Amino acid sequence: xxxxxxxxxxxxxxxxxxxxxxxxxxxxxxxxxxxxxxxxxxxxxxxxxxxxxxxxxxxxxxxxxxxxxxxxxxxxxxxxxxxxxxxxxxxxxxxxxxxxxxxxxxxxxxxxxxxxxxxxxxxxxxxxxxxxxxxxxxxxxxxxxxxxxxxxxxxxxxxxxxxxxxxxxxxxxxxxxxxxxxxxxxxxxxxxxxxxxxxxxxxxxxxxx
Amino acid sequence: xxxxxxxxxxxxxxxxxxxxxxxxxxxxxxxxxxxxxxxxxxxxxxxxxxxxxxxxxxxxxxxxxxxxxxxxxxxxxxxxxxxxxxxxxxxxxxxxxxxxxxxxxxxxxxxxxxxxxxxxxxxxxxxxxxxxxxxxxxxxxxxxxxxxxxxxxxxxxxxxxxxxxxxxxxxxxxxxxxxxxxxxxxxxxxxxxxxxxxxxxxxxxxxxx
Amino acid sequence: xxxxxxxxxxxxxxxxxxxxxxxxxxxxxxxxxxxxxxxxxxxxxxxxxxxxxxxxxxxxxxxxxxxxxxxxxxxxxxxxxxxxxxxxxxxxxxxxxxxxxxxxxxxxxxxxxxxxxxxxxxxxxxxxxxxxxxxxxxxxxxxxxxxxxxxxxxxxxxxxxxxxxxxxxxxxxxxxxxxxxxxxxxxxxxxxxxxxxxxxxxxxxxxxx
Amino acid sequence: xxxxxxxxxxxxxxxxxxxxxxxxxxxxxxxxxxxxxxxxxxxxxxxxxxxxxxxxxxxxxxxxxxxxxxxxxxxxxxxxxxxxxxxxxxxxxxxxxxxxxxxxxxxxxxxxxxxxxxxxxxxxxxxxxxxxxxxxxxxxxxxxxxxxxxxxxxxxxxxxxxxxxxxxxxxxxxxxxxxxxxxxxxxxxxxxxxxxxxxxxxxxxxxxx
DNA sequence: GATGAATGAGCTTTCATTCAT
DNA sequence: TATGAATGAAAGCTCATTCAT
Numbered sequence: 001x002x003x004x005x006x007x008x009x010x011x012x013x014x015x016x017x018x019x020x021x022x023x024x025x026x027x028x029x030x031x032x033x034x035x036x037x038x039x040x041x042x043x044x045x046x047x048x049x050x051x052x053x054x055x056x057x058x059x060x061x062x063x064x065x066x067x068x069x070x071x072x073x074x075x076x077x078x079x080x081x082x083x084x085x086x087x088x089x090x091x092x093x094x095x096x097x098x099x100x101x102x103x104x105x106x107x108x109x110x111x112x113x114x115x116x117x118x119x120x121x122x123x124x125x126x127x128x129x130x131x132x133x134x135x136x137x138x139x140x141x142x143x144x145x146x147x148x149x150x151x152x153x154x155x156x157x158x159x160x161x162x163x164x165x166x167x168x169x170x171x172x173x174x175x176x177x178x179x180x181x182x183x184x185x186x187x188x189x190x191x192x193x194x195x196x197x198x199x200x201x202x203x204x205x206x207x208x209x
Numbered sequence: 210x211x212x213x214x215x216x217x218x219x220x221x222x223x224x225x226x227x228x229x230x231x232x233x234x235x236x237x238x239x240x241x242x243x244x245x246x247x248x249x250x251x252x253x254x255x256x257x258x259x260x261x262x263x264x265x266x267x268x269x270x271x272x273x274x275x276x277x278x279x280x281x282x283x284x285x286x287x288x289x290x291x292x293x294x295x296x297x298x299x300x301x302x303x304x305x306x307x308x309x310x311x312x313x314x315x316x317x318x319x320x321x322x323x324x325x326x327x328x329x330x331x332x333x334x335x336x337x338x339x340x341x342x343x344x345x346x347x348x349x350x351x352x353x354x355x356x357x358x359x360x361x362x363x364x365x366x367x368x369x370x371x372x373x374x375x376x377x378x379x380x381x382x383x384x385x386x387x388x389x390x391x392x393x394x395x396x397x398x399x400x401x402x403x404x405x406x407x408x409x410x411x412x413x414x415x416x417x418x
Numbered sequence: 419x420x421x422x423x424x425x426x427x428x429x430x431x432x433x434x435x436x437x438x439x440x441x442x443x444x445x446x447x448x449x450x451x452x453x454x455x456x457x458x459x460x461x462x463x464x465x466x467x468x469x470x471x472x473x474x475x476x477x478x479x480x481x482x483x484x485x486x487x488x489x490x491x492x493x494x495x496x497x498x499x500x501x502x503x504x505x506x507x508x509x510x511x512x513x514x515x516x517x518x519x520x521x522x523x524x525x526x527x528x529x530x531x532x533x534x535x536x537x538x539x540x541x542x543x544x545x546x547x548x549x550x551x552x553x554x555x556x557x558x559x560x561x562x563x564x565x566x567x568x569x570x571x572x573x574x575x576x577x578x579x580x581x582x583x584x585x586x587x588x589x590x591x592x593x594x595x596x597x598x599x600x601x602x603x604x605x606x607x608x609x610x611x612x613x614x615x616x617x618x619x620x621x622x623x624x625x626x627x
Numbered sequence: 628x629x630x631x632x633x634x635x636x637x638x639x640x641x642x643x644x645x646x647x648x649x650x651x652x653x654x655x656x657x658x659x660x661x662x663x664x665x666x667x668x669x670x671x672x673x674x675x676x677x678x679x680x681x682x683x684x685x686x687x688x689x690x691x692x693x694x695x696x697x698x699x700x701x702x703x704x705x706x707x708x709x710x711x712x713x714x715x716x717x718x719x720x721x722x723x724x725x726x727x728x729x730x731x732x733x734x735x736x737x738x739x740x741x742x743x744x745x746x747x748x749x750x751x752x753x754x755x756x757x758x759x760x761x762x763x764x765x766x767x768x769x770x771x772x773x774x775x776x777x778x779x780x781x782x783x784x785x786x787x788x789x790x791x792x793x794x795x796x797x798x799x800x801x802x803x804x805x806x807x808x809x810x811x812x813x814x815x816x817x818x819x820x821x822x823x824x825x826x827x828x829x830x831x832x833x834x835x836x
Numbered sequence: 837g838a839t840g841a842a843t844g845a846g847c848t849t850t851c852a853t854t855c856a857t
Numbered sequence: 858t859a860t861g862a863a864t865g866a867a868a869g870c871t872c873a874t875t876c877a878t
Contacts, residue, residue, distance in 0.1 A: 049864050137396055175384030182327035187346050258839045467843045555814055593802030600745035605764050676860045
């Protein structure tokens with residue numbers, strides 16, 4: 001019987017089309033921002049008519065959640081990939097932190113997405129289900145956890161120290177990304193990449209003592 | 210001729226009314242967020258009718274810009290005030306940085322305002338006049354400059370170092386504020402205040418070190 | 419000072435325009451039924467653009483409520499008017515009942531309006547304020563009360579009897595109107611007017627008995 | 628050729644499936660009202676996919692028409708059943724009228740259905756086939772005819788009188804049902820059941836003289 | 837300047853219906 | 858026949874902005 005196959009095909013097709021919608025939404029978001037992106041525009045861009053996306057997503061927010069979820073997955077994968085190319089613990093640690101920065105630096109829309117969806121007020125307004133919210137959180141924690149592991153590999157580092165440095169690095173990177181996207185760094189003649197490089201150097205010295 | 214006098218009076222009156230509108234917008238923004246605040250609501254809250262604000266501001270964004278400008282002025286004033294209460298250079302430096310953080314931590318709406326108006330999409334979409342944009346920038350730089358001066362008072366510090374530490378502190382604080390407002394710190398059980406305190410200790414050691 | 423005048427003028431104008439919207443809504447309702455009448459259509463028919471009616475009415479239902487309220491007022495007035503032309507108590511009683519019937523027979527849209535708004539499910543769905551609902555009810559009771567008074571003028575009639583006959587007449591008339599508008603009477607070759615005339619004769623005999 | 632057989636089987640199957648759809652529609656209508664019932668919901672409830680009902684019914688209204696048709700059949704059956712339990716002509720007459728009332732009083736959704744489909748706007752808008760309309764009418768006339776027969780069994784009653792009393796009773800009952808469903812009776816503290824009982828007593832006296 | 841009615845594009849979402857598979 | 862993705866018109870409502878008074 002070919003029913004399972006049929007079912008699988010359907011699912012694959014459905015997944016493919018969801019992907020199309022997601023891509024359209026992502027592209028539009030990059031161009032016009034979240035508020036500037038309408039369901040109509042998403043549908044049109046994806047090659048559909050007005051109501052079609054509702055067959056795949058129950059609401060605009062569900063699309064955004066999926067977009068963010070995919071983004072977080074890509075982030076984690078990117079960091080792991082980059083780290084794999086490095087052989088020594090210090091390089092691996094530096095690369096993990098650096099990759100985190102570069103991912104968002106190169107995909108500013110993903111940064112906006114994350115900030116937008118997690119922003120206060122939005123969370124209340126946009127009705128994510130608890131599951132969705134938890135999934136989103138665990139994905140983020142997955143990326144951070146991996147970074148902490150890399151730092152943990154360094155000699156003479158306690159797990160607590162690794163965790164704290166991870167948080168600090170994340171904090172600093174987030175700030176750099178914000179100041180960069182909003183054009184503040186430009187104003188004062190600073191460059192995010194250099195700042196991060198310098199930060200990483202400092203971090204390694206601090207840890208290795 | 211009494212035109213100059215008249216003009217001055219007019220200007221004062223105009224300034225006063227702008228102020229009224231600004232206050233209304235600020236209050237509403239605090240209560241309902243940026244998206245939830247409509248021009249109608251601002252007008253009503255300020256005691257005017259629907260169209261009145263347009264006599265003073267050309268658009269909603271111009272109001273926001275003015276609001277942000279005032280916010281940056283208050284920020285600078287707040288930092289100066291706090292620093293004045295301190296007598297030793299290290300305390301003054303620590304207080305400057307700490308005040309910067311606390312101002313935004315206690316006024317998250319001002320943070321949102323800044324992010325909104327400085328965000329890349331908005332800057333392109335809404336056409337601020339160059340003057341407006343420059344004024345905004347110079348106000349921000351004013352606050353940062355004052356912080357740098359405080360660091361500069363420390364012994365054995367070069368102006369370059371002071372400036373760099375100011376930028377780093379600003380970056381870290383911005384990141385901490387973002388992660389805090391978006392609820393990410395809560396998720397991992399961290400507290401912004403503690404993080405900042407720790408950061409400041411590290412900074413002082415680094416400089417005086 | 420002419421401020422009160424100005425205010426009165428404004429109010430008059432506002433009332434006039436509300437009237438315009440009401441008329442448009444009424445006409446459309448007559449043509450297309452309640453469900454078939456959209457806010458856009460009402461606006462257009464009244465010579466306005468899409469959003470204009472919302473300056474006068476907060477929602478579609480508010481328009482309907484006003485429409486119904488006006489209808490009930492006209493009903494009462496019509497009955498009183500008709501009764502006034504009659505001199506003897508029996509004729510006045512007969513005319514009151516007859517006028518009630520004729521009003522709705524001649525304005526089937528008003529009948530639909532009343533039935534629609536008061537229909538179960540609708541009351542829940544449509545959010546009338548309690549005040550609105552009470553006002554609507556008291557208007558209806560006003561008309562019924564007047565009819566009861568007319569019956570009460572007949573010799574040898576107790577108030578209870580008058581009230582009961584009013585209710586019965588109302589019930590019968592309502593039924594006749596329903597069967598008439600839905601085309602059921604036509605199907606069986608009956609005529610509402612004749613039925614009502616006959617009913618009134620029977621009623622007078624019963625009472626004067 | 629076995630086509631007739633096949634055809635019969637097909638017809639039976641078709642009839643069975645139509646029945647399924649009808650049941651689903653009826654249940655939903657009872658739960659959510661006419662406006663709240665969508666084709667999707669009907670299909671799903673009947674165990675089919677979105678488009679399936681269109682293989683059996685050309686439109687939503689056709690489903691409603693069929694539902695109403697079935698309802699009228701049940702009404703007739705219910706009246707006959709009730710009348711059968713009575714032995715004397717007056718009781719049979721009273722029961723016929725009373726059963727008519729009770730059927731709709733207990734199944735207000737059937738009343739709504741009838742009003743919806745028979746309402747003037749709908750008949751024009753939705754194009755029923757003539758056959759459908761006639762079938763609906765003849766079913767209604769069937770119920771009324773049976774009631775008239777019951778009245779005819781009374782002594783000293785002319786067929787004309789029986790028919791007229793049937794029409795009057797139907798009219799009064801219809802009115803009572805409308806006033807009851809729309810909550811008007813509640814407002815003035817009256818009860819439909821009592822009103823009908825009283826009406827029947829009056830009717831019997833009138834006829835038996 | 838102030839008023840507030842008016843504009844009209846725009847939004848999300850719904851849903852009867854169609855049609856390729 | 859059954860499926861269910863796709864269509865696309867429509868709806869109610871919002872709101873920044875304009876403009877006659």
